[in-house]
Amino acid sequence: xxxxxxxxxxxxxxxxxxxxxxxxxxxxxxxxxxxxxxxxxxxxxxxxxxxxxxxxxxxxxxxxxxxxxxxxxxxxxxxxxxxxxxxxxxxxxxxxxxxxxxxxxxxxxxxxx
Amino acid sequence: xxxxxxxxxxxxxxxxxxxxxxxxxxxxxxxxxxxxxxxxxxxxxxxxxxxxxxxxxxxxxxxxxxxxxxxxxxxxxxxxxxxxxxxxxxxxxxxxxxxxxxxxxxxxxxx
Numbered sequence: 001x002x003x004x005x006x007x008x009x010x011x012x013x014x015x016x017x018x019x020x021x022x023x024x025x026x027x028x029x030x031x032x033x034x035x036x037x038x039x040x041x042x043x044x045x046x047x048x049x050x051x052x053x054x055x056x057x058x059x060x061x062x063x064x065x066x067x068x069x070x071x072x073x074x075x076x077x078x079x080x081x082x083x084x085x086x087x088x089x090x091x092x093x094x095x096x097x098x099x100x101x102x103x104x105x106x107x108x109x110x111x112x113x
Numbered sequence: 114x115x116x117x118x119x120x121x122x123x124x125x126x127x128x129x130x131x132x133x134x135x136x137x138x139x140x141x142x143x144x145x146x147x148x149x150x151x152x153x154x155x156x157x158x159x160x161x162x163x164x165x166x167x168x169x170x171x172x173x174x175x176x177x178x179x180x181x182x183x184x185x186x187x188x189x190x191x192x193x194x195x196x197x198x199x200x201x202x203x204x205x206x207x208x209x210x211x212x213x214x215x216x217x218x219x220x221x222x223x224x
Contacts, residue, residue, distance in 0.1 A: 004156070033211070043157070043202065045211040056210045090156050098209040099145055099164070104156030 002027065004093050004105035012111045018079040021108045025072050025093030031055075032074040033102065034066060037088040046089075049074055050096055081112045116140055117205050119215025126222050132190040134218045136203035139184065143205040147212070148177065148188045151200045160201075161188075193222045 005024040013019050025032050034046040045058040049068035066076040072093075078085055088109050092102040118137045126132045138146075144165055149157035163170045163177045163186065170177045176189040190197055203215040 035212075042216045043204075043212075043214040045213070048211065058211060092156075092212075099162070101147065101159045101162060102212065104149075104158065106154065106156050 004091055004103050006089075006091050006105035006108050008108060009106065010109045010111075012113060013081050015081055015083060015112055017081050018077065019081060019110060021076045021078075021089055021091075021110070023074045023076070023091030023093075023105060025074070025091075026103055029093040029095050029103075030072055031094040031096040032068055032072065033092045033094070034074070034076050035090045035092065035104075036060075037090055037107070038086075043090070046076070078110075083112050086110060086112045116213045117203060117215045119203050119218060121218060122216070123219045124221070126193045126220065128193065128195060128222055128224045130193050130222075132193045132197065132220055132222070133187060134201055134203070134220075135185065135187045136215050137183075137185045138205050140205070140207065140213075141184070142207045143213075144208065145206040146177070146179065146186050147204050147206070148175075149202045149204065149214075151202065151217075157202055190220075193220075195222045195224050198222050 007022045031050045033048040035043050037043045048056045052068045063079045068074045088107040090107045092104045094102045147162035148160045150160050151157040161172045161175045165181050174191045179186045198221050201218045204212040
């Protein structure tokens with residue numbers, strides 16, 4: 001059974017640019033969550049999508065947005081990149097049944113220069 | 114406001130020893146408490162999880178102890194092995210809204 005696939009694995013962008021990250025969840029999983037991981041702040045929740053609808057949102061500025069497609073694949077977009085956006089962005093998928101657990105991908109390492 | 118506090122930040126244990134990582138939470142509405150293991154270059158992987166109506170859960174060498182009244186829970190790794198060397202995160206969730214993670218514990222198991 002294929003795991004959670006995130007593309008690309010690494011990305012270097014210039015301050016002010018925008019970026020789109022992609023996540024393909026485990027087959028059959030309808031919930032996709034995004035997290036930002038940095039050495040200083042640790043793992044922080046960005047947002048969660050279930051059946052193409054954003055169900056929950058973390059405390060991040062509006063520059064961070066996402067969407068989910070009918071096949072449950074999800075994209076995350078960050079506009080007007082700042083140096084502080086450099087981080088590992090992790091996607092996690094779940095069946096949507098509470099307590100079933102989340103499976104994380106290996107992440108996309110974004111570096112903003 | 115950090116809702117889940119994890120300690121210690123780092124831990125060195127001899128091979129065969131017991132590794133203990135502690136977490137404390139503030140929000141009594143949390144109802145799901147998982148532990149994740151992360152290796153360099155990989156995403157966190159679910160190790161074991163517990164609900165607040167259970168005081169202990171064991172899976173192989175990994176045990177979660179849960180103290181609802183103290184709002185604390187801990188991970189015990191028995192017979193620690195060098196392959197257990199990784200970063201461990203506790204987390205808490207409320208009705209599936211979002212995982213709130215602790216800051217992580219870097220475990221090194223010396224052979």
